[in-house]
Amino acid sequence: MDKIRLGRTGLMVSACGFGALPIQRIPLKDAAYLLRKAYDHGINYFDTANAYSDSEEKIGAALADVRGKIVISTKSGGKDYKTVLEHIQLSLKRMKTDYIDLIQLHNPATLPDPDDPNGTYAACVEAKKRGYVRFIGITNHGRERGRTAVLSGRYDTLQFPLTCIAPQEDVDLACLAHERGMGFIAMKGMAGGLIAHAEAAFVFMKKYPFVVPIWGVQRESELDQFLELEKNPPRSEDWAAEIEKERRELSGNFCHGCGYCQPCAAGIEIQTAARMSLLLRRAPVPPLMSEKTNAMMMRIEECLHCDACKSRCPYGLDTPQLLADNLADYKSFRAGWLAAQAEGTKA
Structure with a gap:
């Protein structure tokens, strides 16, 4: 080499x-x-x-x-x-x-x-x-x-x-x-x-x-x-x-998954959850629709808004807002995906 x-x-x-x-x-x-x-x-x-x-x-x-x-x-x-x-x-x-x-x-x-x-x-x-x-x-x-x-x-x-x-x-x-x-x-x-x-x-x-x-x-x-x-x-x-x-596709602010924001006091898997919108469009979707992943994403609703993750982010991201945006997108995407699966089953 x-x-x-x-x-x-x-x-x-x-x-x-x-x-x-x-x-x-x-x-x-x-x-x-x-x-x-x-x-x-x-x-x-x-x-x-x-x-x-x-x-x-x-x-x-x-x-x-x-x-x-x-x-x-x-x-x-x-x-x-x-x-x-x-x-x-x-x-x-x-x-x-x-x-x-x-x-x-x-x-x-x-x-x-x-x-x-x-x-x-x-x-x-x-x-x-x-x-x-x-x-x-x-x-x-x-x-x-x-x-x-x-x-x-x-x-x-x-x-x-x-x-x-x-x-x-x-x-x-x-x-x-x-x-x-x-x-x-x-x-x-x-x-x-x-x-x-x-x-x-x-x-x-x-x-x-x-x-x-x-x-x-x-x-x-x-x-x-x-x-x-x-x-x-x-x-x-x-x-x-x-x-x-x-x-x-990756221009602008996005979570790089470095993990320096951790640990999260609310137990949120930030480095995954904060990138979910991108993962949904760049990785196989079915594993991201599992109940385990859904439960992980719902933890965002338990955010304490302590801003510890924001203060630790080496990229200066507004991590709590990024998490909230990703959760909203995930809910919408998952609802559409589940509806499509149900329709496919009926057909």
Whole structure:
């Protein structure tokens, strides 16, 4: 598989990175199989986080014996020096390694003060001195914070959402990072699963050969799809119209499914419910009409209007209003669908 130089780190990582957030949702045996298959087929870059429940343990179980042949990045969302160091030490233990290639500060709401000896950036510097980590990066969903991080010159990499429906400003940020010698790691390449065709997402990423995409993988079919795309890349001109279609349909504010709004005090599955209108028109409908899904959507009526989800949204969405709009659309859609099913039964 082709390799991409991860900016000034000099790390040569596979053009197809393995996003290990989704493997927290599957059993250890299945996760280990996917991770090992990815490695056996040329993927050498695996991205995870301290917060992804048992994702790090699964990487350790599957890949500890080939540690010297892979690149691992993880993240800490710690708010202070002590917590970040504790997270790093825990990550080392979980992944059965004595070093982390890239430690990333995980989506901070404000950039750390580099001169604060008790701050999170200082903790990363100390971890590097101790040999726990090799390079320091940052992840973010805020464009201005991302730009400030790039211009600071203090980080080796930036991980940021980038998709084929991204505004030009996001592409410009990726280019700026590259110009400044930073590695640029693209997350959310499938817009949280809303982009209908992986081919469209793939050809877009290939337009920027310095961008390292990390594709979230939970199923073998997903892994196989990206491996096949790397092996037999589609022609960009064949997918230009599809990319434009995706941009039109997904323009404006929509929930990216990142989950930073959680937990919800009312138990609403926000990252699914807030995208329901799009899912109804971009995914198989029958599963979305189940009683289980209906019950999930009806939880929106129990919203406490505490606005905690709104305050946590890295995209600045009015999440409660988005939930209300999606519920109204869902009720209307479901009523029409059930009526059509009943009519079909009569016929």
